[in-house]
Amino acid sequence: MTDNINSTKFEPVLLGRLGRPNSASLASYQADGGYSALRKALTMTQTQIVDLVKDSGLRGRGGAGFPTGLKWSFLPQNISGPIYMCINGDESEPGTFNNRILIEEDPHQVLEGIVIGSYATRATTAYFYLRYEYGRCYRTLQKAVDEMYAAGLLGKNILGSDYSLDIHLHRGACAYICGEETGLIESLEGKRAWPRIKPPFPAVEGAFRRPTVVNNVETMACVTHIVNRGAEWFKSIGVPKDPSNPRDAGSYGPKLYCISGHVNKPGLVELPLGVTARELIDQHAGGVWKGRKAKAVVPGGISMGFMSADELDTPLDFAGPGRVGCLGLGTAAVVVIDDHTSMVDVLYNCCRFFAHESCGQCTPCREGTAWSTKILERMRAGRGKIGDIDLLLEISGSIGTMPGTTICGLADGAAWPIKNAIQKFRPELEEYIRSGRKAEAPQLAGAH
């Protein structure tokens, strides 16, 4: 599925091998210099690799943007017993498909990063948690892992070193919440994926009550290149730290942007962090479709909320979306909504998604997501009330925008689209309610 890779002047790194014949095979990967990073890493100490990744400024690509090296350094030192590496391949955030393409097209790049990361964290078992829907990824990965075992890149004494690692693929079963790292761990353990309370954090007590690191697929691909090319190379790409903000960790490195929705050419593009939404749409996705204008843009998966048409020059780095009231960069999955689309329909779709995917553990999220969906259903049936808007805003505050209301971030993600839609599109919502009109889109089953 390489036809959706949009061309760019930036020399792609993560997508650099796409389009090569048999790009997913070990032979082709090694012909392109694959596993040189692993060879190099195995000559380094664990601390050197952790420091290298810290120095690179790499932040997790899964949505939260937590510095990867720092996460690794939280593991307790000098402990006995197993440490686990979990790879979060439960990519389910609406609008996001970069892991799918990475895995299908160049799995060894990811797997090499996993071995390096596991080595750096002293993990001896890595669980690759893959969403069930990615059947082709599963088969590609299984083949790649088999090839690695055969080539001595996995198993006992990798490449003759004294480091040993097993990677097990673990398939999900259609639940968005498994993308939350402790939900993933619970699911891996064979339970309902109810996220855990923290502390203890996974680094201290994670999978099977052992120290665990959970990392995203794209993040691990980045690790491969950082080891190959160095921290300085990685830091030369993207947006540096804001010196006036001591809490800003910068936005370094290349990023896979997913573009979908109302554009002429939906697809995946690799660009330095910090590209604007406008540039993505106009230069990398063929512009808004049917000659229309964008009304709203989701900056990084629907959890992040919406940017309005006049916020499109916002750089899509870790800090940018927050500056225009969005939750963050998320997965950098940009969904473009044209000006012929009703924000009520869009918001309903988002609310319904979160009601369907709320794990049901915390009261505010379980009840609030279902309630907000019901309110929007009623609005779409022409029976909305003006007061519903403030009620929705209040619900969103109580489920997620007020920090601490729930165990995990799903509720924040459920709250932000509501909050942004009301902040940025209130007149449209009010007009919709006053008109008493009904939604044109087909009325299907609700949240469940």
Added chain:
Amino acid sequence: MLQTKEAAVIATAKVNDIEVDIGPRENAIQVARKAGVEIPHYCWHEALSVVASCRMCLIEVGETKPDGTIAMGGKLVPACQTPVKHGMVIKTETAKVVTAQAMTLEFLLLNHPLDCSICDQAGECYLQDYTFKFGKAKSRLNEPKIQRIDKYHIGEQIALFTDRCVMCTRCVRFTREISGTAELQVVARGSVEEIDVFPGMPCNNKLAGNVVDLCPVGALCSKDFLYKKRVWWLKSQKSVCPGCSTGCSIEVDQNDNQVYRLRPRANPLAQGHFMCDEGRFGFRYIQDARRLRTPILKTSSTQSPTAESKMNGQQVVSLNGNGQAHSETAKNGVSDLAVIDPWPTVIAAARDKIRSAIKINPSDFAAVLSPMMSVEEAYLLAAYLKGLDARVRLLLGPIPTFGVDDRYPKSASGSAPPSDKAKFTIRAEKCPNRMGVEMILRHFQGASVPFEQATAGSTDIKAWYFVGGYSQGWVTEKIAKAVSHPTLLIVQDIFPSPLSMHADIVLASAAFTEREGSYVNYAGLAQAFQVATRPIGDARADGRILYELTERRGLFNAAVVRKEISEVIPAFRRFASGDLGLNGVRLIDPKETYS
């Protein structure tokens, strides 16, 4: 060391500006309680794992900086998941907290039916109470509520009113963490999730009734209690379950002299938080129609009465009781006694017969003390008889024992944990006070001799004073045979038995809710139980019977007797104040002292 101790002692936290001492491993809910501040919560329970999912207990916390200023954290945290450290500042009344509490309640009530009027939980419901204290008066839901199907199949003793559930999962955690039987589960996800059992595998473990107590709302109800009584009519009395030697602390809930339910009362020194269903539902015998309701004095002078004539003789004086006690045979020329209290006559007769039997041959006289007796009752009888003549023999009545100790949590295969890992144990010894009675016996005659042992060969005992009090038949053929031709047979019991049928005197005594006293459990913990109901018919509390029999002055009062015991028997010196508190008092380990 000393310093650490001191530091531990002075560790304090502030709850809404009230300074309180904190103990180790206390969470903010527990610490706030000490300050008299209630932090509402549903999912948290002291005996279960912390899940922090109901989000009812959200608070704000901060810390006191070295310079005395307070830095608040800025976000809401669940109190149940917040271990309190020295200098912590807990705020439960900030605007954020108040908003979160009201919203969480509104969320929980969205789909909750307004059926308080027919809900068993009304009056002791945390949705009602918290809504009153922390909630909003009105729901803003404009949409239809989710309706769910009630599940009467969830357990033999338990019904699930599904739409009242707040998904706190206490019940599920109980069956996984305490009983280990894991019958309960959550099914589905999100707002349509529910509590359920696996198809065809109801929650019938021996601890199942606890999930009803654990349920903070009216979702899990006891079928036994269902629709029997509004809880605000119930009066509670602190008591101790007599079902086994664990001696669970309980509450007896009664109305109009009828026991409606027993509930466990948390006691860290005794069983913890729970009780077993055997004990919970084992109170019906108290109101059993077959109970002995009136004292019986055999007046027939026949020396060897036939069973029939003895029966008649008995009934001549089984007077004054209510209902069936007024049988036709009462016409036997003494119906004028019918309005007179029979007890003084019966007790006086018992006293005379005991004295004369002992006078004839004290070592032919034996009293069999039941492990169902309280410490006080055993003491009164033992002290009295030994006071009459030290050669009188005191025997320990039968100890009902069934199977082996039943320990929880069970593993998936149903096996029990080792005793040091057990979170709850139903003991094989089905009586509350073997240890207490044995302590009394050992004091008065140096050893506790079981009845079976004393009667193993041929016995020379001719005069008997039996105390029963068992909830079910205890007089086996063997026992009856051992007492085949007594010169005197006095039976103090709650049910008729082959012994009472042949007795010269039957003292209709009382069940545990009708008495006050104390039991010493398997571990040497003495706990007090209070009177919750009046004795049935003309039956009398054993303490009162013994007080009158032994000609003590005044009314029986367990605390007064305990003080006396503490002076007489060193092993009971912790009875000195007469008050055993809510959790009881650990006596010197009796095993160490005596065996």
Added chain:
Amino acid sequence: MSELSEDTKQKIRDHFGRYPTKQAVTLPALHMVQDEKRCVSNKAMEEIAEILELAPSQIHDTLSFYGYFRTEDAPLGETRVWICRSLPCMLRGGEELLAELCGRWGISPGETTADGKITLELAECLGACDGAPCMLVGDELSLRMTADSVEQQVRG
């Protein structure tokens, strides 16, 4: 009579080495059984529970959480078709596609056609937003679907 074949049971046990607990084999076991049987019957859950040393309710609890598994009251048809309705697909006709298929096949999402051939499911984001509206058949994604192309692919 055992619901699971000895072969399946052995396959389940073969997973034990991968995880430190037997419970972790719950999802792999459920996948294996459903792929073979089109649902996970109560009997199958009991047998899985026995192998994994769990209570059947724990298997059922986990199973019911995930959108993927079917119990014996709702077994799958021969082909399971998921149509995505999340935002990127909805913007490009996912809802309409789903409605059209419901109409053509005379079923609602979650149901199976009378001939038992097709089970139609609504899906939340399938991760193929670049080809919206997208579809999942079995575990293979197909992009840029129309009602006709779905029918062609599914019905042949």
